[in-house]
Amino acid sequence: MAKKSRSIIDSIKEISTNVYNKIMKKKAPELSSPLRSLSNVKYDEKAGYFELLGKTKSRSLTASTVKSFAQTLLMMKESKNLIATNDIATKREMYYISKNWADARFSEQPESDAVMDDIEAMLEVNREQMGFIPEEKGGDIAGKLIVIDVDQDTGKEIKIDCTKFGSGAYSVPSSVEHLKFETDAKFILAIETAGMFQRLAKHNYWKKANCILISMGGVPSRACRRFIRRLADEKKLPVYVFTDGDPYGFLNIYRTLKVGSGNAAHINKYFCVPNAQFIGITPKDITEYKLPTHPLKEVDIKRVKDGIKNDPFVQYYKEWQKALTEMVKMKVRAEQQALAKHGINYVMTDYLPKKLKDSKSWLP
Amino acid sequence: MAKKSRSIIDSIKEISTNVYNKIMKKKAPELSSPLRSLSNVKYDEKAGYFELLGKTKSRSLTASTVKSFAQTLLMMKESKNLIATNDIATKREMYYISKNWADARFSEQPESDAVMDDIEAMLEVNREQMGFIPEEKGGDIAGKLIVIDVDQDTGKEIKIDCTKFGSGAYSVPSSVEHLKFETDAKFILAIETAGMFQRLAKHNYWKKANCILISMGGVPSRACRRFIRRLADEKKLPVYVFTDGDPYGFLNIYRTLKVGSGNAAHINKYFCVPNAQFIGITPKDITEYKLPTHPLKEVDIKRVKDGIKNDPFVQYYKEWQKALTEMVKMKVRAEQQALAKHGINYVMTDYLPKKLKDSKSWLP
Numbered sequence: 001m002a003k004k005s006r007s008i009i010d011s012i013k014e015i016s017t018n019v020y021n022k023i024m025k026k027k028a029p030e031l032s033s034p035l036r037s038l039s040n041v042k043y044d045e046k047a048g049y050f051e052l053l054g055k056t057k058s059r060s061l062t063a064s065t066v067k068s069f070a071q072t073l074l075m076m077k078e079s080k081n082l083i084a085t086n087d088i089a090t091k092r093e094m095y096y097i098s099k100n101w102a103d104a105r106f107s108e109q110p111e112s113d114a115v116m117d118d119i120e121a122m123l124e125v126n127r128e129q130m131g132f133i134p135e136e137k138g139g140d141i142a143g144k145l146i147v148i149d150v151d152q153d154t155g156k157e158i159k160i161d162c163t164k165f166g167s168g169a170y171s172v173p174s175s176v177e178h179l180k181f182e183t184d185a186k187f188i189l190a191i192e193t194a195g196m197f198q199r200l201a202k203h204n205y206w207k208k209a210n211c212i213l214i215s216m217g218g219v220p221s222r223a224c225r226r227f228i229r230r231l232a233d234e235k236k237l238p239v240y241v242f243t244d245g246d247p248y249g250f251l252n253i254y255r256t257l258k259v260g261s262g263n264a265a266h267i268n269k270y271f272c273v274p275n276a277q278f279i280g281i282t283p284k285d286i287t288e289y290k291l292p293t294h295p296l297k298e299v300d301i302k303r304v305k306d307g308i309k310n311d312p313f314v315q316y317y318k319e320w321q322k323a324l325t326e327m328v329k330m331k332v333r334a335e336q337q338a339l340a341k342h343g344i345n346y347v348m349t350d351y352l353p354k355k356l357k358d359s360k361s362w363l364p
Numbered sequence: 365m366a367k368k369s370r371s372i373i374d375s376i377k378e379i380s381t382n383v384y385n386k387i388m389k390k391k392a393p394e395l396s397s398p399l400r401s402l403s404n405v406k407y408d409e410k411a412g413y414f415e416l417l418g419k420t421k422s423r424s425l426t427a428s429t430v431k432s433f434a435q436t437l438l439m440m441k442e443s444k445n446l447i448a449t450n451d452i453a454t455k456r457e458m459y460y461i462s463k464n465w466a467d468a469r470f471s472e473q474p475e476s477d478a479v480m481d482d483i484e485a486m487l488e489v490n491r492e493q494m495g496f497i498p499e500e501k502g503g504d505i506a507g508k509l510i511v512i513d514v515d516q517d518t519g520k521e522i523k524i525d526c527t528k529f530g531s532g533a534y535s536v537p538s539s540v541e542h543l544k545f546e547t548d549a550k551f552i553l554a555i556e557t558a559g560m561f562q563r564l565a566k567h568n569y570w571k572k573a574n575c576i577l578i579s580m581g582g583v584p585s586r587a588c589r590r591f592i593r594r595l596a597d598e599k600k601l602p603v604y605v606f607t608d609g610d611p612y613g614f615l616n617i618y619r620t621l622k623v624g625s626g627n628a629a630h631i632n633k634y635f636c637v638p639n640a641q642f643i644g645i646t647p648k649d650i651t652e653y654k655l656p657t658h659p660l661k662e663v664d665i666k667r668v669k670d671g672i673k674n675d676p677f678v679q680y681y682k683e684w685q686k687a688l689t690e691m692v693k694m695k696v697r698a699e700q701q702a703l704a705k706h707g708i709n710y711v712m713t714d715y716l717p718k719k720l721k722d723s724k725s726w727l728p
Contacts, residue, residue, distance in 0.1 A: 088566060090559035093704040099656045100705060137558040137581065140501065140535045149530025153568055158530045166513025166522045167542075171504045171535035174562045178531075194501040195454035198538045202452060204517055217501065292463045340457040341464060 008130060009083055011123050012076045019061075019073065031072060032058040033122040034266050043312035048274025049259045050312065052266060070104040071115050079119070082131025086152070088175060090135050091116060091127075121266040128175040128226065138172025138223030140197060140215040143206030145231070148180035149173075162212070167202045169215070176227045183212065183235050189352075190214045190228060190276070192243035192253055196336045196347070205348050209356070212237075219253050225271045228257070232273055239273050240356070245281030245291075246333035247303045250324070251311065254278050259313050278363040279355045283327040286334045289351065292341055293332035304328050317364050372494060373447055375487050376440045383437065387425075395436060396422040397486040398630050407676035412638020413623045414676065416630060434468045435479050443483070446495025450516070452539060454499050455480060455491075485630040492539040492590065502536025502587030504561060504579040507570030509595070512544035513537075526576070531566045533579065540591045547576065547599050553716075554578045554592060554640070556607035556617055560700045560711070569712050573720070576601075583617050589635040592621070596637055603637050604720070609645030609655075610697035611667045614688070615675065618642050623677050642727040643719045647691040650698045653715065656705055657696035668692050681728050 022029035035055040095112040098105045106112040147160040197215035243249030258276040260268030339347045386393040399419040459476040462469045470476040511524040561579030607613030622640040624632030703711045
C-alpha cells in the first residue's frame with residue numbers, strides 16, 4: 001500500500017537528478033505536483049475516497065521562484081536523511097532545521113508546511129513516509145489486538161498486547177507506517193469521546209463484543225486515521241463508528257475518517273477508511289431511544305444544509321441526505337453520553353449490542 | 365494521602381444523616397463547603413500549593429434553595445453508588461443521569477458541574493475519588509516504570525511495563541486513584557509537546573537518562589497531574605518540567621502543575637506537584653543556546669506583567685520575577701523544538717544532559 005522507504009529515496013534521487021541535469025544543460029528545471037483543491041477531486045464509492053482529477057501545477061526555476069525552489073530541494077534532502085537514519089521530525093522541527101539554511105531559511109512555519117505539502121503531493125506519499133510526523137498524538141487503543149513495533153536500539157520486535165492495560169490504554173505513536181498487527185477480533189469500534197472510551201475500556205467491553213476499541217478524541221488525528229486504515233486493510237476488519245448525534249459527528253468526524261477531506265485530497269488514499277460504517281448516534285436513534293437533546297444552533301443548521309448541497313459525499317448517499325434532512329426538521333442533537341439517562345452502562349448492555357446486530361439501523 | 369473509598373461513603377452517610385435528623389426535628393438542614401475563589405487562598409512553600417484560607421459558605425434549605433439542595437443530595441447518592449459498584453461516570457454522564465430525577469433534573473451541565481464542585485469541596489476530596497472522571501484523557505508515559513492496575517472482571521493485578529511500548533506509549537486512564545507503581549528510575553521528565561515526547565520516546569532517551577517520560581500535551585489534564593503527583597510522592601522522585609520558553613509554558617503549564625490554580629483551590633492539594641522544578645526552556649536558555657525566537661505578542665507581555673504583579677506563586681519566587689522581567693525585556697519567546705536548529709537530536713545529546721547536571725540553570 002504505502003511506498004517503501006527505498007522507493008521514496010529513489011523518487012527523491014530521480015527528481016533531483018532531473019533538476020541537476022537540466023541545470024547542467026543550462027535549461028530551466030521544473031517541479032510539478034497535483035493541484036490541491038476541491039475543484040480537483042471527485043467521489044466514487046468504488047475508490048472510497050475523494051480522488052484527484054489530475055490537474056497539476058508546475059513551477060519553473062526563475063528569479064522569483066529561486067528561493068522556494070531551493071527550499072523544496074533542501075527539504076527533500078532532509079527527508080532523504082531522515083529515512084536513511086530511521087529518524088523523525090515534526091513539521092515544527094523541520095521549520096527550525098531550515099534556520100541553518102542561510103538565505104533559504106523559512107521565515108514562518110506556514111511557508112515550510114506548504115513546501116512539505118508540495119513534496120508530499122509530488123512524491124504521492126504521505127509525509128509520515130518521508131519521516132515527517134504530526135505534532136499531535138494518535139488515538140488510544142484497548143482490546144483484542146497485538147501491535148508489533150520495533151525497538152529502535154536493538155532492532156528487535158516488540159509485541160504490545162492491548163488486552164493487558166487495565167483501565168489504561170495503548171497510545172498510538174505519531175507515525176504508524178512501521179507497525180504490524182495480530183488480532184482475532186471481529187471488528188473495530190471507533191469512538192468519538194475519551195469519556196465513552198474509558199467506560200467501555202474499564203468494563204472490558206471488547207471482551208464481550210470481541211472487538212478492538214479506538215478512542216478518536218474528536219476529529220481523528222492523521223496517525224489515528226492511518227492506524228485504523230492499516231489495521232482494517234491488513235486484518236480485513238469492519239470499522240464501526242460511534243459518535244455524538246450532531247453535524248460535527250457526522251460531517252467532521254465520520255466523513256473525514258471515511259473519505260477524507262477536500263483540501264488534502266492528494267493524501268486521502270492513505271488516510272481514509274472507505275469501509276467505515278456509522279452505527280450511531282443517528283437522528284433516528286434520538287427518537288427511538290428518547291434521548292435528552294440540545295437545540296441545534298443556527299450555525300449547525302447552516303453546516304448541515306451546506307453539506308446536503310455541496311458535499312460530494314452527502315450527495316452520493318441518499319441515506320445521509322435523508323438523515324441530515326430529518327435532523328434539520330427535528331432541530332435537535334444528542335450526545336453519546338445521553339444514553340446514560342437509561343443507566344450509565346445501558347450503552348454496553350443494550351444500545352451497542354442491539355445496534356451492532358441491526359445493520360439496517362446504520363448509515364453508510 | 366487520598367481519602368479511602370470507605371471513608372467517602374462514611375462522609376456521605378454522615379452528612380445525609382445530619383440533614384435527615386434536622387428535618388425530622390423540623391429544623392432547616394444546612395450544607396456547608398469552603399468558599400472557592402482566589403480571595404480564599406494563600407501560597408506557602410512548605411505546603412507547596414495554593415491553600416484554602418478557611419472561609420466557608422453555608423446553604424440552608426429554604427423555598428428558594430430546595431431544588432439545588434435536592435440535587436446535591438441526589439448527586440451524593442449517585443457518588444455513593446459509583447463507589448460501591450466500583451464504577452465511573454463522567455461529568456457529562458452525571459448531567460444526563462439527572463434527567464431521571466423528575467423536577468430535580470439539571471437543565472444545563474454547568475448547574476450539574478457546580479453541584480459536583482460543591483460536593484467535592486464539602487467532602488474535601490477530588491471528584492475522581494467520588495467516582496466522577498474527567499472527559500479528557502490523561503498523559504502518555506514511556507520509560508522505566510511499571511504501572512500496577514486491576515482487571516475489572518477478575519480483580520487480579522495487571523502489571524504494565526512502560527519500557528515495552530516501542531514508539532507508542534502507555535496512555536494514563538481518566539482516573540488514577542487505584543494505580544500502584546514500581547520503578548527504579550531517577551526522575552520524572554514532564555514534557556509539554558507530543559512531538560518532543562515522541563522524539564525522546566522513539567530514541568529510548570529514558571534508557572540513557574534512567575527516567576520516566578511523561579507527555580502532558582499542553583496544560584496537563586487532571587488525570588495527568590494526579591498521576592505525576594502520586595508517582596512522585598510514592599516513589600520519592602524529583603519531577604523536572606520541560607516546556608516551551610513562553611508565558612504559557614511558565615504560567616499556565618508549569619505553574620498549574622506545580623501549585624495548582626486559584627479557582628480550584630479546594631483540590632490543589634491532590635493535583636499539584638510541589639516538588640516540580642523547571643529545567644527549560646528558560647529565558648536565559650534562549651540567549652545561551654542562540655535559539656530561533658518569535659516576538660512576544662502584546663497579550664503575552666500583559667500576561668507576564670499581570671503574573672509579576674498578582675500571582676502569589678510569582679510573588680513568592682524572586683527567580684521567577686527575574687526570569688519573567690528578563691523575558692519582557694527580550695520581547696521574544698522560543699519553543700522546545702527550536703533546539704532542532706542545532707540538529708534534530710541535539711536536545712538529547714547536548715541540551716538535556718547539560719541542563720539536568722546544572723541545577724543552577726533551573727527555575728523553582
